[in-house]
Amino acid sequence: xxxxxxxxxxxxxxxxxxxxxxxxxxxxxxxxxxxxxxxxxxxxxxxxxxxxxxxxxxxxxxxxxxxxxxxxxxxxxxxxxxxxxxxxxxxxxxxxxxxxxxxxxxxxxxxxxxxxxxxxxxxxxxxxxxxxxxxxxxxxxxxxxxxxxxxxxxxxxxxxxxxxxxxxxxxxxxxxxxxxxxxxxxxxxxxxxxxxxxxxxxxxxxxxxxxxxxxxxxxxxxxxxxxxxxxxxxxxxxxxxxxxxxxxxxxxxxx
Numbered sequence: 160x161x162x163x164x165x166x167x168x169x170x171x172x173x174x175x176x177x178x179x180x181x182x183x184x185x186x187x188x189x190x191x192x193x194x195x196x197x198x199x200x201x202x203x204x205x206x207x208x209x210x211x212x213x214x215x216x217x218x219x220x221x222x223x224x225x226x227x228x229x230x231x232x233x234x235x236x237x238x239x240x241x242x243x244x245x246x247x248x249x250x251x252x253x254x255x256x257x258x259x260x261x262x263x264x265x266x267x268x269x270x271x272x273x274x275x276x277x278x279x280x281x282x283x284x285x286x287x288x289x290x291x292x293x294x295x296x297x298x299x300x301x302x303x304x305x306x307x308x309x310x311x312x313x314x315x316x317x318x319x320x321x322x323x324x325x326x327x328x329x330x331x332x333x334x335x336x337x338x339x340x341x342x343x344x345x346x347x348x349x350x351x352x353x354x355x356x357x358x359x360x361x362x363x364x365x366x367x368x369x370x371x372x373x374x375x376x377x378x379x380x381x382x383x384x385x386x387x388x389x390x391x392x393x394x395x396x397x398x399x400x401x402x403x404x405x406x407x408x409x410x411x412x413x414x
Contacts, residue, residue, distance in 0.1 A: 343405025
């Protein structure tokens with residue numbers, strides 16, 4: 160199905176590996192020009208080269224998104240290189256950090272980059288005829304029973320989902336759609352669940368047993384959901400949606 164993304168200019172943060180890399184690849188396959196950033200210069204350069212080799216237009220820069228000025232500068236340069244911006248995907252995350260600094264790390268690594276990304280890109284989104292934003296959340300944000308106690312990652316991702324919904328309702332009159340994709344357990348090379356699979360196989364198997372679909376998710380599963388919401392032919396009437404991609408892990412009714 161043609162999602163209507165051909166020719167769109169898409170910016171993806173945290174795009175060098177895992178879910179972000181899969182999103183970049185999916186959007187490139189749909190005909191988008193890409194602006195990609197990540198902290199790791201080598202992995203980002205590799206991802207950009209691979210995508211260019213498949214025919215995509217790619218602008219890539221290593222960026223620490225916890226630095227608001229650096230992120231805003233990247234947005235400006237990306238828009239200049241691509242001739243504007245239509246789509247934003249805020250994928251980068253501090254992850255499930257531990258210790259006394261975890262709350263500040265989650266705030267600076269999850270919520271603040273999402274808010275700053277949208278703010279910096281507003282002039283370009285307002286000028287676009289197919290502006291759309293997707294933030295990556297997590298099922299941990301809506302289920303307090305599953306995380307191992309209270310933690311900053313779940314709380315800040317819940318804030319990301321709330322902020323996305325608030326933005327969705329305030330920006331929709333301007334023609335800018337904002338939605339969220341919340342993955343459940345996603346197993347990909349170098350990811351948290353791969354580490355758990357090798358270091359704590361009993362935990363990995365315990366969670367697998369709770370997945371009605373019988374498998375862990377893949378980065379491509381998440382990327383497909385993101386593309387669906389970004390696509391003007393598939394997601395044009397989706398505003399403030401939190402699309403859960405979890406293989407049935409959550410047992411609550413998705414009202």
